[in-house]
Amino acid sequence: MSEETGLEREARAYETVHEARDFQELKRRYKNFVVPWTAAFMVWYLAYVACNNWARGFMSHQLFGTNINVALVFGLLQFVSTFLIAALYGRFANRKLDPLAAGLNAKYKRERRR
Numbered sequence: 001m002s003e004e005t006g007l008e009r010e011a012r013a014y015e016t017v018h019e020a021r022d023f024q025e026l027k028r029r030y031k032n033f034v035v036p037w038t039a040a041f042m043v044w045y046l047a048y049v050a051c052n053n054w055a056r057g058f059m060s061h062q063l064f065g066t067n068i069n070v071a072l073v074f075g076l077l078q079f080v081s082t083f084l085i086a087a088l089y090g091r092f093a094n095r096k097l098d099p100l101a102a103g104l105n106a107k108y109k110r111e112r113r114r
Helices: 006-019 021-054 070-113
Strands: none
Touching: 006 021, 006 070, 021 070
């Protein structure tokens, strides 16, 4: 009978966590947030690029009677949307992901000590 090595204990702990129902739920919640928001942002970004290439008349339209045009506003909105999505993700992760992750981390540490 050989004593289980630290590496084997860690591997067993990882497998236990990976098989846990909470881990599957964590992955599901993560994907349900990230995939739609990534797709929405990519559509928005590609629309911006496409309009800059093929709708130059629209993008160069002056707004407010100044040197501010649609392209500039859309470009700045790219930054706004990036920070908005990051803030939404942070809030979502704090409320929905972190509690599950903390429980899984505790489970991993317990399993590793066994």
